[in-house]
Amino acid sequence: MRSLLRRCTKCGAYTLSKEKCPRCGGPVKVPHPPKYSPEDKYQRYRILQKLSTGA
Numbered sequence: 001m002r003s004l005l006r007r008c009t010k011c012g013a014y015t016l017s018k019e020k021c022p023r024c025g026g027p028v029k030v031p032h033p034p035k036y037s038p039e040d041k042y043q044r045y046r047i048l049q050k051l052s053t054g055a
């Protein structure tokens with residue numbers, strides 16, 4: 001089952017409205033948990049750095 005809950009990208013308010021935030025009129029999005037953690041991101045940077053400086 002899909003979640004009906006949306007979240008305003010502007011003020012961060014949760015809403016059931018599909019179109020816009022009832023509070024500030026900003027765009028709403030279905031909140032998804034991030035797929036990767038910041039640690040993974042840093043690890044990727046480290047790998048990229050290694051590739052550009054090494055060899």
Ligand SMILES: [Zn+2]
Pocket residue numbers: 008009010011012013021022023024025026
């Ligand atoms: Zn809002």
